[in-house]
Amino acid sequence: MTIQTHFPYISSKMFAENVAISDIAKQVGTPFYCYSNTAISQNFKGYQQAFSEQDTLICYAVKANSNQAVLSTLAKLGSGADVVSEGEIRRALAAGIPADKIVYSGVAKVESEIEYALNQGIFQFNVESEPELELISQIATRLNTTAAIAFRINPDVCANTHAKISTGKAENKFGVPISKARLAYKQAASLPNIKVQGVDVHIGSQLTQLAPFEEAYKRIAQLVTDLTEDGHEISVIDIGGGLGITYSDEVIPSKKEYAAVAKAQLGHLACKIIVEPGRSLLGNAGIIVSSVVLIKTGEERQFLMLDAGMNDLIRPSMYDAHHEILAVDTTNTAQKIYDVVGPVCETGDTFSKSRQVNESKSGDLIAIMSCGAYGAVMASTYNTRMLAPEVMVKDNEFAIVRARPTYEEVINADSVPSWV
Template sequence: MHPLPYFPYVGQQMHVEDVAISDLAQHVPTPFYCYSSAAIATNYKRYSDAFSGLDSLICYAVKANSNQAILATLAQLGAGADTVSEGEIRRALAAGIKAEKIVFAGVGKSEQEIRYALEQGILQFNVESEPELERISQIASQMNTTARVSIRVNPDVEAKTHAKITTGKAENKFGINIDLAPTLYQKAASLPGIEVTGVDVHIGSQLIDLAPFDLAFAKVAELVNTLNAQGIHIKVIDIGGGLGINYGEHSDEPDIITYAQHAKQHLGNLGCKIIIEPGRSLVGNAGVLVSKVEYVKVGQVRTFLILDAAMNDLVRPSMYDAYHHIATVSKKAEQATYDIVGPVCETGDTFAKNRAIGQCEEGDLVAIMGAGAYGAVMASHYNSRLNAPEVLVKGQEYSIIRERIDFDALLAMDTIPSWL
């Protein structure tokens, strides 16, 4: 897929749906995030179409982008939510996602978070360890309620992705070794306050090759058959998410239809509801980070394009060495090669090295593509920088869905003790 699938040039200007980004920049201070409602809907439909014919539920991975306007957009399309904290559960509920469509995952669920999730009546807990299972049992018993649980199994599958976002290997912190799972399921079935409903698997993020999924689904099917034979009736199989997107460095993008076929082949005849948890593949290429060129600095060895966006706005390049396609918002006839950097006082505040894009001058706008996932959610106020506002576009309309705070609000986050 082209790295600008939802942000085409109309004439000489990059657009998001029917709005020119250069027009947006007249009203919204740079840097800002901009998302396309149509792109999110199109990506969601690719999943719902691919999994049609299966009893399935698409639970959006809230961690990818947790803005309530994004969640509300997906809620209207029929999505549930895959959450990893009480805060994410609260966001999903506030955006109109019903509790019976919410899954709670994560390796470190606190007592307060478990209690809150049980009070809301969420669909299920994806349990990551034996101590967590015991804690949920204890709290559910105290509350005189029942927790529906799936146990996350670790299939020891090499996901072929970045080391920091692989989750399905034996040495990763996630889940229970799949060979040890039947024993834990037997224990779960005997615990008070626990209803064993399913099996959960998630092997990593930004996966392009579908072969690891094929292997993991086969292992899960084998486990489900084993558990059913032991009298533990599995009703739900949560296959996680993790499908990658094209950030512009390569042309490969996993085919969702083939992905769904792997699930149908291995899991479709087991009589279970299938939960899918896409995040990045729903919102990643539906968003851009728009930034202004502050300076063009000609160094001895390199020419630097210094932007007003920085690593505190988009940390992926410095944290994961991630590639993002970068394009000028106005089409340029001439090309030039730059190191594209931000103003933060870190050498790591670099978006791209030795990158050819349209020749820029001070004040020009550039768009960092594929920024809809793990962009705004991972941002910080490092260097006491104000947050990048977020904008959602639908057709000819746009709405600022998160305002930029001002310096007074930033400073008011701190409290100076009485003794100073």
């Protein structure tokens, strides 16, 4: 079972730090996301400590959770940002993350986004292809500025993770094949207004073993050596993110062990290391809280029907992802087997099948765990359901950090042409 120390049970009732989940539900309504500020801070400080012996810039992967309260928390701790869109650059800047701590990844950057990033003076572009490099050079030349770049290298390493979040194999859409890297860097050095400064690698997400990291970093180390011999001045190695979390029973390497692999394989190169954690900072720092609508008895099974749906948390439907499902009040210790489902008009709106959960009734609160990353950021208003609000807790206080919209706000976002 997922261990989330910042969502403890006290007298059979679940808390977020020192606030009862039931108290939040009474004020906010369900479903809602709930984040522990302390958990986020401690996770980030864990990376700082693990990499303290290396020249490191920790750039939070904004795509994991882009709420401004999350970004502001990390900015105050000294975090940089790994972004994949102009919108994420704007979010990071608004939260107080300086431009010189922003690394711009993303597989299909468009001209307006590149121009915006250059005008802000970001630290580095992680370039995905030679055509993208040429576009950056053209825009930087027009703006009379210089773009610092690293190529994202595809090392053809199997990350042993879900196929949809594996990014470092030859068949994946990401990066420049390592076999073509030296030619790509040669081209970069010949283009105007381009500063070659780094090498980037990211092989996937939710990794539970260190061996894939070790193999990827070993290949990158040899590439950096080769590039140096070719005359390039490589001063930055972006090692990506990808360290997993415990969703159910996974045993995850520690941040210290992860940092040790990076140091062992790359330390001799005397480069600044950029780390891009996302899930491992936010995943187990958040939950989604839902109410039981009703218990439905089918022909072969019982359905625990919640007011949260796949539009609120799509990971189980998209990735067959496992999330622990826990009663907020465990006073009744009786257990039952349910299919836990939502209200969306899709068979795929299923959080789990044949799951043992505390026996429940209409109105009971249910917590779906490990939802701090890739939860609210992937939500939608499918079925014209309102986006779930987000709440942040710190010690004995909580605040709504994104409100639930009204139906009027959602409907009025549309406009009807005069000729309809």
